[in-house]
Amino acid sequence: MFGISPLGWVHTLGSLPAIPAAAYMILRYGRIVPWSAAGMVYLVAMLIGGTSVFLVAHAPVSYVIGVVTLLLLAVGYGVGELKLPGRATTYIETVCLSLTVFLLMLPTVTEVLRRVPDGHPLVTDLHAPLLVGSQASLLALLVIGLTAQIFWLRRQGRMLARAR
Template sequence: MAVPPISPIGRLHTLGSLPAIPFAAWMLARHGRIIPGSPAGRAYLGFMLLGALTVYPIAHEPISKAFATLTLVALLGGYGLSRLASGRPFWRYVQTASLSLSVFLLMLPTTSEILRRLPAGHPFVTDMKDPLLLGAQGALLQALLVGVPLQIRSLVRQARLPAMSKVAH
């Protein structure tokens, strides 16, 4: 059994959103968060918008459209907070959490699709309640729930460094 055929808009959705993954991974590894104003951050935004917006014409389940909408809210909210986040720690924390949520919302269906479609003819998962799929989704949720507080802690420490250096001088 081969992989089910993908429509042209489905192909655009898949190939358009996949580049967001390495951009997100690079920024998370390098900076500990998505940096909206960076070249990688702008590329992430573009690919995420393409991926989220192309869900609507191809979605078969209402949950898919709900995920796309939530992704757009998290993404646009995070990028929209760029001006508020400048010099205001609280908004920077909200921005960071929002953009991390957008990564989670990218990876959740990506992981599901990979496990349900590959390898061609013998996918790893054939049922949405398969323990492998549920475990992968749980691991992504755990990464979000552990990662965001760590990101916030890092931002708090960064905000304290300039204040601490002023006290030392």
């Protein structure tokens, strides 16, 4: 079905929980909260997807996306262990983990458009306007979302400073 191998299904279904986990955290907290319950679901799903991509991918760009995603996850989840000045940790966490959401959604949207409906996909060419427009929309959402998150974090920091 959809031309996906059994290992491809493990990759797809293993990483799928990251999407609702990310959506929940962004809507609830305004960002990915790494060590929350949803943050742990996100981490495990992203690790499954990020590592299994090396077994199922055929395009060189997939390997690059996998490596960059795993590096951003490591920084996003590990930066909290560092003693950085001010709220730098929160900013780094937020930027890194938001980038992982983008790197999750970019191939997800691309693969869905190239495989659905089964046998007659919406997109057959990587330069199709629908695919390029969808990818550009994801990039716009990343820029708008990161900007909003940074403004929200700055505002939150100011409110904390005033409360002291």
